[in-house]
Amino acid sequence: MAFPLIDPERLMDRHAAMAAVGATGRGGVDRQALSAEDIAARALLIGWAQARGFACSADTVGNLFVRRAGRDPAAAAVLTGSHLDSQPTGGNYDGVFGVLAGLELMETLEDRGIATRRPVELVSWTNEEGARFQPATMGSAVFAGAMPLAEALRAVDRDGIALADALEAMWAALPDLVRHCPVAAIHAYVEAHIEQGPVLEQAEAVIGVVTGIQGLRALAVETFGAEGHAGTVPMAGRRDAFVAAVDLVAAIREACRDPEDVLRMTIGQFRVVPGSPNTIPAHVRFTVDLRHPDDGRLAATGDRILEACRRYRGPCRVEARELLFSHPVDFDAAIRERIARHAEARGYRHRALRSGATHDAKFMAGLCPTGMIFVPCRGGLSHSEAEEASAAHLAAGAQVLSDTVIELAGHD
Amino acid sequence: MAFPLIDPERLMDRHAAMAAVGATGRGGVDRQALSAEDIAARALLIGWAQARGFACSADTVGNLFVRRAGRDPAAAAVLTGSHLDSQPTGGNYDGVFGVLAGLELMETLEDRGIATRRPVELVSWTNEEGARFQPATMGSAVFAGAMPLAEALRAVDRDGIALADALEAMWAALPDLVRHCPVAAIHAYVEAHIEQGPVLEQAEAVIGVVTGIQGLRALAVETFGAEGHAGTVPMAGRRDAFVAAVDLVAAIREACRDPEDVLRMTIGQFRVVPGSPNTIPAHVRFTVDLRHPDDGRLAATGDRILEACRRYRGPCRVEARELLFSHPVDFDAAIRERIARHAEARGYRHRALRSGATHDAKFMAGLCPTGMIFVPCRGGLSHSEAEEASAAHLAAGAQVLSDTVIELAGHD
Numbered sequence: 001m002a003f004p005l006i007d008p009e010r011l012m013d014r015h016a017a018m019a020a021v022g023a024t025g026r027g028g029v030d031r032q033a034l035s036a037e038d039i040a041a042r043a044l045l046i047g048w049a050q051a052r053g054f055a056c057s058a059d060t061v062g063n064l065f066v067r068r069a070g071r072d073p074a075a076a077a078v079l080t081g082s083h084l085d086s087q088p089t090g091g092n093y094d095g096v097f098g099v100l101a102g103l104e105l106m107e108t109l110e111d112r113g114i115a116t117r118r119p120v121e122l123v124s125w126t127n128e129e130g131a132r133f134q135p136a137t138m139g140s141a142v143f144a145g146a147m148p149l150a151e152a153l154r155a156v157d158r159d160g161i162a163l164a165d166a167l168e169a170m171w172a173a174l175p176d177l178v179r180h181c182p183v184a185a186i187h188a189y190v191e192a193h194i195e196q197g198p199v200l201e202q203a204e205a206v207i208g209v210v211t212g213i214q215g216l217r218a219l220a221v222e223t224f225g226a227e228g229h230a231g232t233v234p235m236a237g238r239r240d241a242f243v244a245a246v247d248l249v250a251a252i253r254e255a256c257r258d259p260e261d262v263l264r265m266t267i268g269q270f271r272v273v274p275g276s277p278n279t280i281p282a283h284v285r286f287t288v289d290l291r292h293p294d295d296g297r298l299a300a301t302g303d304r305i306l307e308a309c310r311r312y313r314g315p316c317r318v319e320a321r322e323l324l325f326s327h328p329v330d331f332d333a334a335i336r337e338r339i340a341r342h343a344e345a346r347g348y349r350h351r352a353l354r355s356g357a358t359h360d361a362k363f364m365a366g367l368c369p370t371g372m373i374f375v376p377c378r379g380g381l382s383h384s385e386a387e388e389a390s391a392a393h394l395a396a397g398a399q400v401l402s403d404t405v406i407e408l409a410g411h412d
Numbered sequence: 413m414a415f416p417l418i419d420p421e422r423l424m425d426r427h428a429a430m431a432a433v434g435a436t437g438r439g440g441v442d443r444q445a446l447s448a449e450d451i452a453a454r455a456l457l458i459g460w461a462q463a464r465g466f467a468c469s470a471d472t473v474g475n476l477f478v479r480r481a482g483r484d485p486a487a488a489a490v491l492t493g494s495h496l497d498s499q500p501t502g503g504n505y506d507g508v509f510g511v512l513a514g515l516e517l518m519e520t521l522e523d524r525g526i527a528t529r530r531p532v533e534l535v536s537w538t539n540e541e542g543a544r545f546q547p548a549t550m551g552s553a554v555f556a557g558a559m560p561l562a563e564a565l566r567a568v569d570r571d572g573i574a575l576a577d578a579l580e581a582m583w584a585a586l587p588d589l590v591r592h593c594p595v596a597a598i599h600a601y602v603e604a605h606i607e608q609g610p611v612l613e614q615a616e617a618v619i620g621v622v623t624g625i626q627g628l629r630a631l632a633v634e635t636f637g638a639e640g641h642a643g644t645v646p647m648a649g650r651r652d653a654f655v656a657a658v659d660l661v662a663a664i665r666e667a668c669r670d671p672e673d674v675l676r677m678t679i680g681q682f683r684v685v686p687g688s689p690n691t692i693p694a695h696v697r698f699t700v701d702l703r704h705p706d707d708g709r710l711a712a713t714g715d716r717i718l719e720a721c722r723r724y725r726g727p728c729r730v731e732a733r734e735l736l737f738s739h740p741v742d743f744d745a746a747i748r749e750r751i752a753r754h755a756e757a758r759g760y761r762h763r764a765l766r767s768g769a770t771h772d773a774k775f776m777a778g779l780c781p782t783g784m785i786f787v788p789c790r791g792g793l794s795h796s797e798a799e800e801a802s803a804a805h806l807a808a809g810a811q812v813l814s815d816t817v818i819e820l821a822g823h824d
């Protein structure tokens with residue numbers, strides 16, 4: 001039989017409903033990991049899944065699973081999904097698309113009464129964004145054994161709330177959710193996502209066959225000085241943590257010069273304590289986000305930054321440490337071939353590309369054959385409330401995901 | 413008759429009680445203007461004042477007044493006081509001392525049944541610190557007509573709460589408080605305060621006769637860029653508001669080089685939006701606090717900073733504006749003479765000094781003869797939870813304040 005057609009209208013309705021959860025009123029959402037808004041989004045997804053008779057559960061780090069059984073109870077599942085959490089000023093498609101596209105293909109199977117040999121399982125990973133708790137892609141890291149559970153549970157947000165406590169709030173708000181230890185055996189993982197970059201749009205392609213993910217090295221730098229009155233303490237006698245931090249920022253920018261403009265360096269979080277205009281800052285904490293497709297270059301650049309922090313000789317104390325070193329990953333060739341073949345069969349222009357952003361698929365690639373499907377987003381813009389993707393592109397991506405997952409799950 | 417002795421033990425008991433309001437658990441307080449903690453401190457003060465039969469009221473910007481009537485109902489009042497609000501990590505004496513010393517002298521008058529010719533009025537100014545709402549010394553600025561009330565009411569804190577709304581919370585929490593339009597006629601203003609600098613301690617003096625206050629120019633600088641994904645947007649194409657801000661900080665530090673180390677420059681508040689590790693910042697707002705005893709030097713330095721912001725030619729938009737230009741002030745010679753004479757009469761080592769910090773007395777100096785009394789603080793440390801002052805020094809300062817105010821108010 002032919003692969004079934006998904007329902008693009010239902011997909012867009014679901015997107016509209018999700019966009020209302022944590023809506024900022026400026027076109028985007030604020031749905032940080034395990035916040036009340038993220039929990040409300042999970043509840044909405046669970047409601048849709050339960051209405052179709054799918055089993056819902058979550059694991060010890062809060063990764064949410066929605067399962068449609070297969071004909072063969074012993075067969076390893078095909079897993080698909082992405083994440084529902086967002087940046088503080090996030091868009092309506094980052095993460096959500098992969099979750100809703102996965103649900104859409106499961107509903108399509110249900111509509112047509114199609115039984116697959118393998119179970120099809122949807123996952124929404126906990127804290128992909130890393131905006132509230134660090135590091136990013138925490139849920140998949142724990143799932144894949146790349147991060148100890150205890151370490152994830154200890155992560156605290158800026159208000160001092162630990163992930164463990166935020167998870168308790170989730171369990172309290174979702175009492176029907178089954179606590180589940182996920183099966184180790186996964187046949188394959190396929191994730192759909194907006195590109196978050198300009199390549200597909202510029203190439204006028206509809207489907208991106210993702211070849212892999214560039215590396216990410218995340219560092220945290222802290223400076224410790226002494227508070228004092230802005231009007232009385234002479235400049236020469238100060239231990240100003242802000243001054244130390246901006247001196248380090250200058251050294252870090254110097255260490256990251258790349259004439260080829262392949263390296264990406266972002267200082268996105270920079271907190272000054274106590275943060276009062278007339279008090280000399282005693283403490284600054286900032287993050288450094290580094291990306292490069294080449295593992296060696298990434299390692300060397302991060303090392304130069306850590307070395308620059310060690311070389312600091314001013315009046316403050318400096319601490320620098322690595323939060324995450326996520327090496328570049330190549331996706332499974334057979335999965336890439338399947339995605340390209342289905343895009344071709346549906347008549348969508350497609351091209352191969354490497355992901356600039358990191359994704360949960362990165363950790364899954366260490367567990368099972370893994371692939372990703374990208375669709376274009378307007379101007380390559382993401383991590384922004386102005387993020388946009390067309391209904392036609394989203395439908396195309398969901399269709400190719402559906403075809404690929406159903407083929408992997410096996411149907412008659 | 414002789415000037416009455418204050419009760420140092422009661423003064424220290426009151427200090428201990430105030431230190432518990434908003435206590436951080438690390439030796440200091442967080443009692444930012446019109447917060448629940450600041451309102452609780454006001455309630456405590458009002459309770460003590462009402463127990464002695466003093467009339468309590470507040471004006472349109474929340475400045476709190478405690479009045480002890482004089483024999484001559486037509487006579488202009490002698491005003492004393494300081495502030496109860498604190499820095500986010502403030503000490504136990506900054507501001508509180510001047511308020512409690514003023515209350516102590518009024519209670520002493522009451523204990524001894526001494527009638528003064530003029531009323532003696534205690535004031536606790538709203539938002540002296542400027543930590544929550546900007547600018548600092550807002551309450552006295554409005555009182556003295558140096559800042560329009562409407563402008564103060566519009567000031568918003570980091571959560572977007574306007575001062576006007578915070579004031580409504582205060583009125584709701586303190587329903588007995590009379591709304592009062594303060595009398596224009598003030599005979600004199602005398603404020604006691606810890607020095608917040610090292611001069612008295614190094615000179616082994618107990619009383620500082622403050623000659624005046626150095627100038628303060630406060631600026632706010634904002635940079636506006638565009639959000640984007642840390643992994644996908646090439647460095648060359650970014651409009652990173654953080655990068656723009658640190659470039660401006662470098663130019664500002666250059667504009668503030670002073671080999672004589674008289675100029676003070678502090679960047680104490682620096683907020684990055686959205687503040688997520690993997691999102692390119694779209695907005696930064698930071699404050700610049702400049703101090704100098706010379707009005708011309710202060711003006712020229714501030715102008716150089718504003719010019720550096722105008723000269724910025726990077727990819728972001730920059731806005732820079734003045735929050736406050738508080739010119740250097742000299743205190744009344746006759747009040748200074750009285751303070752020095754009373755310190756001498758009590759046998760306290762005293763010396764004249766200029767204040768590095770700004771105070772509400774600065775605005776009062778434009779309304780009436782004004783003076784300030786300083787006492788030492790350990791290591792000159794203030795705007796810190798480690799702030800300390802000795803009971804003996806506090807008692808000495810309160811005694812000289814009492815003598816000076818009672819003399820100004822006239823007693824038989």
